[in-house]
Amino acid sequence: MKNPYRTQKIAFFLLFLATLLIVVPVGLIVVIIIQKGLPAINWQFLSDIPRQGMRAGGIFPAIVGTIYLVIGAIIFALPIGLLAAIYLSEYSKDNILTRLIKLAIVNLAGVPSVVYGLFGLALFVVFFKFGASILSGSLTLGIMILPVIITTSREALESVPYSFREVSLSLGASKWQTIRHIVLPNAIPGILTGTILGLGRAAGETAPILFTVAAFYLPRLPSSIFDQAMALPYHLYVISTQVPNVDEKIRYGTAFVLLALVLFMNLVAIIIRYKFRKKKKW
Amino acid sequence: MVKFDIKDLNIWFGSIHALKQVSMGIQANEILSVIGPSNSGKTTFLRILNRLNDLNQNFKMSGVIKLEQEDIKNINTELLRKRVGMVFALPLPLPLSIFDNVAYGVRMHGTKNKKVLGEIVEESLKEAYLWEEVKDRLNESAFKLSGGQQQRLCIARTLAVEPEVILFDEPCSGLDPISTAKVEDAMVKLKQKYTIVLVTNNVKQAARVGDRTTFFLNGELIELDKTDKIFTAPGDKRTDGYIRGKFG
Numbered sequence: 001m002k003n004p005y006r007t008q009k010i011a012f013f014l015l016f017l018a019t020l021l022i023v024v025p026v027g028l029i030v031v032i033i034i035q036k037g038l039p040a041i042n043w044q045f046l047s048d049i050p051r052q053g054m055r056a057g058g059i060f061p062a063i064v065g066t067i068y069l070v071i072g073a074i075i076f077a078l079p080i081g082l083l084a085a086i087y088l089s090e091y092s093k094d095n096i097l098t099r100l101i102k103l104a105i106v107n108l109a110g111v112p113s114v115v116y117g118l119f120g121l122a123l124f125v126v127f128f129k130f131g132a133s134i135l136s137g138s139l140t141l142g143i144m145i146l147p148v149i150i151t152t153s154r155e156a157l158e159s160v161p162y163s164f165r166e167v168s169l170s171l172g173a174s175k176w177q178t179i180r181h182i183v184l185p186n187a188i189p190g191i192l193t194g195t196i197l198g199l200g201r202a203a204g205e206t207a208p209i210l211f212t213v214a215a216f217y218l219p220r221l222p223s224s225i226f227d228q229a230m231a232l233p234y235h236l237y238v239i240s241t242q243v244p245n246v247d248e249k250i251r252y253g254t255a256f257v258l259l260a261l262v263l264f265m266n267l268v269a270i271i272i273r274y275k276f277r278k279k280k281k282w
Numbered sequence: 283m284v285k286f287d288i289k290d291l292n293i294w295f296g297s298i299h300a301l302k303q304v305s306m307g308i309q310a311n312e313i314l315s316v317i318g319p320s321n322s323g324k325t326t327f328l329r330i331l332n333r334l335n336d337l338n339q340n341f342k343m344s345g346v347i348k349l350e351q352e353d354i355k356n357i358n359t360e361l362l363r364k365r366v367g368m369v370f371a372l373p374l375p376l377p378l379s380i381f382d383n384v385a386y387g388v389r390m391h392g393t394k395n396k397k398v399l400g401e402i403v404e405e406s407l408k409e410a411y412l413w414e415e416v417k418d419r420l421n422e423s424a425f426k427l428s429g430g431q432q433q434r435l436c437i438a439r440t441l442a443v444e445p446e447v448i449l450f451d452e453p454c455s456g457l458d459p460i461s462t463a464k465v466e467d468a469m470v471k472l473k474q475k476y477t478i479v480l481v482t483n484n485v486k487q488a489a490r491v492g493d494r495t496t497f498f499l500n501g502e503l504i505e506l507d508k509t510d511k512i513f514t515a516p517g518d519k520r521t522d523g524y525i526r527g528k529f530g
Contacts, residue, residue: 167376171363171364171387171439171443172363173386174360177390
């Protein structure tokens with residue numbers, strides 16, 4: 001005979017185990033990287049250029065390159081993504097064209113990042129003749145994170161109650177005034193969260209920057225947006241697979257800095273969301 | 283004076299024929315109560331007067347609605363909605379402070395001067411009988427007010443843009459009897475300045491405040507007459523049945 005109490009216990013155990021299995025790898029990754037990478041971190045490592053064929057010195061140009069790329073990607077992707085999200089959630093009618101656009105955005109999010117890299121190479125590097133440059137890399141990363149920004153922004157806009165819009169319109173406000181003064185302010189936390197998650201992804205990807213910007217070794221800072229640059233994920237790839245005899249400490253140190261950068265951005269997203277949620281009034 | 287003149291109005295949402303051949307006039311400075319069971323087209327009728335139905339993709343209409351002899355299709359939508367204000371069924375404050383809620387519409391129509399805004403806010407809140415209760419906490423979130431206060435805030439917000447007509451869509455459906463009485467008091471005083479169309483599920487409320495009452499059933503206007511007449515000697519059996527609570 002079945003014992004409902006025992007079945008319940010088994011179910012609880014299985015559910016808990018599955019949850020634990022998700023947490024464990026994440027925790028392990030963080031722990032191992034901190035354990036092996038933290039000893040490498042010192043002022044020289046963060047502020048010096050790589051030396052002795054990247055076997056010594058620091059990773060400063062790669063940090064700067066990654067920050068430039070992330071900023072460039074966001075300057076490009078946020079305005080376009082936000083405007084597209086506003087159009088899709090507020091203006092577009094539900095017809096075949098709109099559904100096609102939405103489907104395309106979902107699919108865009110599923111495209112492997114190396115494909116974005118090749119696309120960026122063909123369009124920005126070769127066709128527009130931007131060469132391998134921060135501009136090409138930023139645009140490629142920007143296109144890659146566009147679907148994330150559009151999807152999260154659209155969700156944020158659509159989560160603003162419809163009744164607020166009706167009230168605003170019923171007072172004689174125009175559609176744009178309603179969007180500008182009622183919908184957007186209440187959607188900002190969601191939009192920011194999506195943006196920062198996109199940033200985190202842009203900071204960590206290797207394939208899109210491989211052909212479009214990343215320099216194997218560039219022991220100086222980029223001087224313009226048409227310059228090549230080093231970047232943390234690519235640098236990590238290079239010193240892990242392309243250069244022999246790199247001290248493990250340097251590799252894990254680089255990984256640590258990249259991880260810290262991405263975690264820091266996610267933390268900022270969480271704090272912003274929390275602050276706005278406290279202010280939320282409905 | 284006739285405020286709204288409605289001729290042969292038909293409304294469809296997709297294949298649903300929501301209003302059928304409605305013709306009527308709405309007098310200036312009267313309270314017209316609209317009663318009828320749910321799904322009778324009351325709210326649809328109300329929302330055509332400020333063209334809120336237009337927001338629905340499947341909305342279609344035929345017939346003519348004139349506001350002071352001008353077809354409302356020829357009036358700029360924003361301007362029409364400024365002239366024809368609306369108070370919704372549930373208290374719906376915007377996620378702003380009490381002051382900003384009342385000032386919202388005025389600001390959207392271009393008034394920026396703080397002193398002018400302050401005066402309009404005070405006057406509107408007084409007209410909605412809310413000023414005394416909120417004058418010391420204008421910068422607090424509107425969501426901190428009670429349901430009844432929120433609904434009067436919504437009335438004040440509508441008054442602030444100086445409409446000619448105010449549409450009330452079951453404004454007391456979520457309120458307790460005391461708050462209801464306050465809102466009704468406000469309505470009766472407001473009709474001196476404004477024309478009021480009141481959709482209500484509460485037949486007694488229609489009897490209390492309406493100058494004239496109209497009965498809708500299944501999208502048709504069954505009867506429109508003086509409130510006394512409707513409630514003492516209705517011309518149609520169905521009206522009689524509804525106000526006696528036989529259906530609906």
